[in-house]
Amino acid sequence: GQQLNQSPQSMFIQEGEDVSMNCTSSSIFNTWLWYKQDPGEGPVLLIALYKAGELTSNGRLTAQFGITRKDSFLNISASIPSDVGIYFCAAYTSGTYKYIFGTGTRLKVLA
């Protein structure tokens, strides 16, 4: 099925470093979402973006909805060990309910 292109696939970083990941699509979407999934758990919503160009923060997390509506990025500042997990972008078109997910970025934080 259709999936969004997410990069990097995985990253190892030192505690305290900033992290950046992005998500691209060949299609236009009206809403972009970022989720975190811990092992053995379902995805949990971190940030939702509803307008092209929108920049939204949630604590140490900042995400932006690209102006072309075909991409989004997520930044994590001053990473801590509990940031470990898999981060997924997701997107959908206004008026639908069907989320399209990215392939995930696996983040590992070295203390």
Add this chain to the structure above:
Amino acid sequence: GAGVSQSPRYKVAKRGQDVALRCDPISGHVSLFWYQQALGQGPEFLTYFQNEAQLDKSGLPSDRFFAERPEGSVSTLKIQRTQQEDSAVYLCASSPTTGYDRDEQFFGPGTRLTVL
């Protein structure tokens, strides 16, 4: 409970067996979704219910997959004659209203199905 629950959490089946996976959505949530998450991939949409009505089953991979939500609350995903390619985590999500615009989907922990 406060969140979406799924059972069993783990299921091992022999190829050819039938399995049934249960989802208990958040109480009062109108919409319910099933997703399939293969190893190392993001979730992929399977089917959508609004109350007891199955409005979209376009993501079901074959006619061996069947989902129901007869009373508009608990849902069951059934897989008949399981195949090895059915091995995946099956996620259930619910949302408060119709599932459209700005209606957040809340995910359960998933059922990990392994077909031997």
